[in-house]
Amino acid sequence: MMxxxxxxxxxxxxxxxxxxxxAGTEIHNNWFHDTQSLIAGAADNYPLPGVYLDExxxxxxxxxxxxxxxxxxxxLVNYSDDGITAANxxxxxxxxxxxxxxSANIITDLNTPCGTTQIVxxxxxxxxxxxxxxxxxxxNGSTAPGATQMNSSVLVGCNFIGxxxxxxxxxxxxxxxxxxxxxxxxxxxSAGQSVTFSVTGAGSGxxxxxxxxxxxxxxxxxxxxxxxxxxxAADGGSVFTVTxxxxxxxxxxxxxxxxxx
Numbered sequence: 658m659m660x661x662x663x664x665x666x667x668x669x670x671x672x673x674x675x676x677x678x679x680a681g682t683e684i685h686n687n688w689f690h691d692t693q694s695l696i697a698g699a700a701d702n703y704p705l706p707g708v709y710l711d712e713x714x715x716x717x718x719x720x721x722x723x724x725x726x727x728x729x730x731x732x733l734v735n736y737s738d739d740g741i742t743a744a745n746x747x748x749x750x751x752x753x754x755x756x757x758x759x760s761a762n763i764i765t766d767l768n769t770p771c772g773t774t775q776i777v778x779x780x781x782x783x784x785x786x787x788x789x790x791x792x793x794x795x796x797n798g799s800t801a802p803g804a805t806q807m808n809s810s811v812l813v814g815c816n817f818i819g820x821x822x823x824x825x826x827x828x829x830x831x832x833x834x835x836x837x838x839x840x841x842x843x844x845x846x847s848a849g850q851s852v853t854f855s856v857t858g859a860g861s862g863x864x865x866x867x868x869x870x871x872x873x874x875x876x877x878x879x880x881x882x883x884x885x886x887x888x889x890a891a892d893g894g895s896v897f898t899v900t901x902x903x904x905x906x907x908x909x910x911x912x913x914x915x916x917x918x
């Protein structure tokens with residue numbers, strides 16, 4: 658989804674012809690994070706959530722998950738455009754969303770009856786957004802229980818050699834620690850060309866940035882990007898990282914290596 662639109666990390670739809678039900682389906686005990694499009698354009702407001710229940714999907718329980726840094730909504734329960742009027746019957750309960758981004762919401766956009774649909778006990782720092790049909794929603798806030806099963810003993814994300822997934826940022830009251838939504842990438846250029854490394858940070862309050870080259874801070878490199886205006890062979894093999902900080906702590910990015918041909 659980093660080069661596409663209108664989808665999610667888990668995307669579900671039931672076509673009109675089936676008019677069926679996904680009753681008994683449970684999406685649980687997952688991390689959904691960092692779905693951020695790498696392309697910009699007029700379609701930037703298309704959904705890119707963690708879980709996306711689209712047209713006529715019904716009977717799904719979304720529970721005990723963590724969501725953060727997804728570009729357009731973290732959970733989206735969408736409407737029917739197929740003329741089906743069956744009840745929605747989806748549940749969003751006991752999820753934790755350590756996210757204060759502009760689109761960090763749980764979102765419903767329904768034009769069918771709620772049925773058993775409800776949004777309850779989610780630990781969220783941004784208000785639930787409901788459009789169209791208003792379904793029961795209660796105890797969604799910074800003091801809600803959230804994903805009570807997702808403690809340190811629960812292993813999620815990739816856990817095999819060569820694969821690593823940074824855990825969720827911490828929450829303090831109604832604020833969330835700094836995190837990185839889009840990491841800097843390895844770059845290859847020809848000698849004499851310019852090169853820019855960039856990062857997308859997230860978290861509460863004002864974020865600060867400090868770029869490092871081969872482990873040492875680069876003087877004055879304190880923005881979301883760092884540019885070398887004219888590279889040379891001597892720059893080849895240099896490793897760049899950036900530390901993103903706020904009042905609750907800091908996190909250092911993955912390494913990005915510069916290759917100069």
